[in-house]
Amino acid sequence: MTISLLAAIVLAGGQSKRMGQDKALVAIQGVPLLQRVCNIAMQCTSIVYVITFRPERYRAIVPSACHLIQEYALPGENTPHGPLIGFAQALETLQLEAKTEWVLLLACDLPYLSGERLQQWANALEHVGDSVALLPRSTKGWEPLCGFYRTSCLASLRAAIERGDRSFQSWLAQEFVQELPLHDAQMLFNCNTPHDLEQVRRER
Ligand SMILES: Nc1nc2c(ncn2[C@@H]2O[C@H](COP(=O)(O)OP(=O)(O)OP(=O)(O)O)[C@@H](O)[C@H]2O)c(=O)[nH]1
Numbered sequence: 001m002t003i004s005l006l007a008a009i010v011l012a013g014g015q016s017k018r019m020g021q022d023k024a025l026v027a028i029q030g031v032p033l034l035q036r037v038c039n040i041a042m043q044c045t046s047i048v049y050v051i052t053f054r055p056e057r058y059r060a061i062v063p064s065a066c067h068l069i070q071e072y073a074l075p076g077e078n079t080p081h082g083p084l085i086g087f088a089q090a091l092e093t094l095q096l097e098a099k100t101e102w103v104l105l106l107a108c109d110l111p112y113l114s115g116e117r118l119q120q121w122a123n124a125l126e127h128v129g130d131s132v133a134l135l136p137r138s139t140k141g142w143e144p145l146c147g148f149y150r151t152s153c154l155a156s157l158r159a160a161i162e163r164g165d166r167s168f169q170s171w172l173a174q175e176f177v178q179e180l181p182l183h184d185a186q187m188l189f190n191c192n193t194p195h196d197l198e199q200v201r202r203e204r
Pocket residue numbers: 011012013014015016017018019023051052053071080081082083085086087106107108109145190192
């Protein structure tokens with residue numbers, strides 16, 4: 001697909017409570033997780049945004065070609081307010097600055113992401129019908145933080161947030177989502193806890 005059709009958003013606004021230290025900065029083979037994810041996103045598109053409450057903390061590790069978006073608190077909402085609102089805020093910026101048809105959304109805690117697999121998936125975007133999103137599925141349901149969304153979903157996303165939805169699952173339950181074939185389930189492994197991190201460091 002032509003590169004201007006696709007941008008990427010990386011979410012780095014979580015609290016890393018389970019990890020006990022900022023996951024974005026945790027290094028695997030010397031490379032901070034957020035940096036790894038940005039590098040892989042850049043294999044799919046030259047337009048990469050990172051949304052976070054702490055852009056200054058990450059400036060030194062995020063590749064200079066990536067854009068950092070300052071996330072803001074919504075009135076009456078605690079922070080972090082969760083990935084759904086983070087995604088909506090990043091999409092607002094994207095619509096103003098990049099105007100791509102699709103966006104690849106990625107969590108920052110995916111140590112086994114494959115750029116090749118993402119590129120293969122991205123190639124399918126040219127042939128998608130009316131779907132709002134293309135996502136892999138696990139036994140738990142859609143895997144919303146490693147897949148593709150039409151940027152025009154912002155209107156429906158805003159409406160869901162207004163209604164009080166805070167989870168991707170409840171928003172996506174109302175949307176037409178197409179499944180991406182997942183041949184390597186490990187790609188979706190989340191590095192959430194010190195135990196997860198130990199496991200990844202052992203395997204790498
Ligand atoms: N931009 C943004 N990203 C978020 C927010 N909340 C979670 N995320 C991101 O969403 C992804 C998945 O979140 P989790 O795995 O639950 O990460 P977390 O919230 O930092 O971890 P815990 O505090 O242990 O639940 C990670 O990339 C987080 O950085 C938010 O309010 N804003």
